[in-house]
Amino acid sequence: MRRLIIIYLLLIVFFVIFVYQYQTDDANNREYQQDPLKGEIEETYVMITYQSGMDYWKRQLKGFEDAAESLNVSVEYRGTTHYDTEEMIALVEQIIAKKPAGIAIAPIDKTAINTVINKAVEADIPVVLFDTNAPESNANAFVGTDHYNAGIEAAHQLAKYIDHNGEVAVMKNKNTDQDRERLEGFKVTIEQNYPNIQLVQIENGDGDQTISKEAMIRIIEEFPGLEGVFATETSSGVGVAQAIINTDRIGDTKIISYNIDKQTVDYIDEGVITGTLSQSFWGTGYWSMQLLFHLEHDLLLDNSGVVNIPRYIDTGINVITKENVNNYYMY
């Protein structure tokens, strides 16, 4: 009889411990939910781009997804089929109607899209622009590369490889804003920081490999001792590289290119192109997601009730040379 009582007591003790355990567990779960950097898995953030097929967006989406995973929220990717402003406006309208937790948009242009961006903001949906800014819109922030600074970095890199000395040229692209900003940053930096470097020619390769190649051959004829070239985008860079191969100046004329494609990676590996600068695609997606989450969860309120929204995150420039080019073969 006494033994039975002991056993019953033991059973009761176990039961109490069990219930206690259970409740503690529950309390832990609740705390987890109150963690400011954790959302709900039903919370969906949408990334919208033009030309959804392009490889160009893949790493940006990966960064967006990686941040969402850390923050315990969900992601949807939508893109227009073409580079078509009307199609993009219709798509954004559609998505606003679904009331997502936030929208990251790579706008097609700097103005036509503003009305629909503002409509989303008025509907209390956080909007972050990435890749391209639309500064006149009411979007909450912009995440992307500062192309003027990219030009500054290109100047420093090229200067380093030619020992801060000699004649250099630029092979530019079409007259886009981004291209102009890169060129300007490059020019100003060479003029202000490198008195022994002469920028002897700026040629327009029109973003075309063959035009760039032929233009470069003419420049080499005129300046046979040319120490370096800055090519403001990949096709120009590849054209310049082919001219350097043709004129037998591999290693003598250093090339710094901008952005990255398969051919550029190969030429870096072979030592024809010295290096290229790449926007931080992954980081652009990652910080777009982080900002949207912070906006949606009111995490930017300080203790006096003021909302502190960053205006701009410059995701920076990665420098790709022979030493780290292997990381880029997936492009």
Added chain:
Amino acid sequence: MRRLIIIYLLLIVFFVIFVYQYQTDDANNREYQQDPLKGEIEETYVMITYQSGMDYWKRQLKGFEDAAESLNVSVEYRGTTHYDTEEMIALVEQIIAKKPAGIAIAPIDKTAINTVINKAVEADIPVVLFDTNAPESNANAFVGTDHYNAGIEAAHQLAKYIDHNGEVAVMKNKNTDQDRERLEGFKVTIEQNYPNIQLVQIENGDGDQTISKEAMIRIIEEFPGLEGVFATETSSGVGVAQAIINTDRIGDTKIISYNIDKQTVDYIDEGVITGTLSQSFWGTGYWSMQLLFHLEHDLLLDNSGVVNIPRYIDTGINVITKENVNNYYMY
């Protein structure tokens, strides 16, 4: 006998459930630790500034602490007593020796501090600069206000309040880089965006209330219909406000000031100063901490092994007018 067996079996079942519970709990704990956005409470991030007594740093430290709390890590604040480069270098040396998880520094100047910043980076301690940049150092990133953009915002605000029309003046400060950038952003924006606004005078108030007041009275004598003034910092703004009171132009000449102190808040409340622009102090601290944590925890590695470090976070500008000035009375 049979009853005893049943009871023993029950006991065994309870025991098994209990052990299982315990292990699940443990697994949950481990998962919590593996949460990428959670650190260890022993992990200490240090914020270093000059003149540690200044109110100026309080909100930046609060943002730093708030981010640390979300990320489950610890914060230490250290500052030099004076505005003294040697003292700051010695302090940073001391902190490097303690091997903290990361350091956020508001450097005294743009060059003298670089050696010790680079020493920290070489010792594998993440370094983020905030408030003031030292662009030639190897610091991982900069978090702060872009003063050129602050000037652009000042121009848009002033233009809005004077209906895009009329004569305006600028009361500038000493020739600091930040002041020059704000002035430049303001000038360029007025010239390019507002053809009906004439910038009739730029006067140097030397950051002094009395000098600014007297200079402003002279400007009003010369341009009695002056519609607006941009004062590039608080003392100039207060001086301009006093001149506007003296010349009986309250509400007729609109004032946009820059930064915030008690007197500016009062004048906004009384309608003498129309508005002022404030750096996002809290956001500067918050994002400095976030970046340091991301660097220390290798969270910026993308799937191809490339580290994507943002170059710069522009924490933006808060516009303070009569409508929201109550939030700023704690200054």
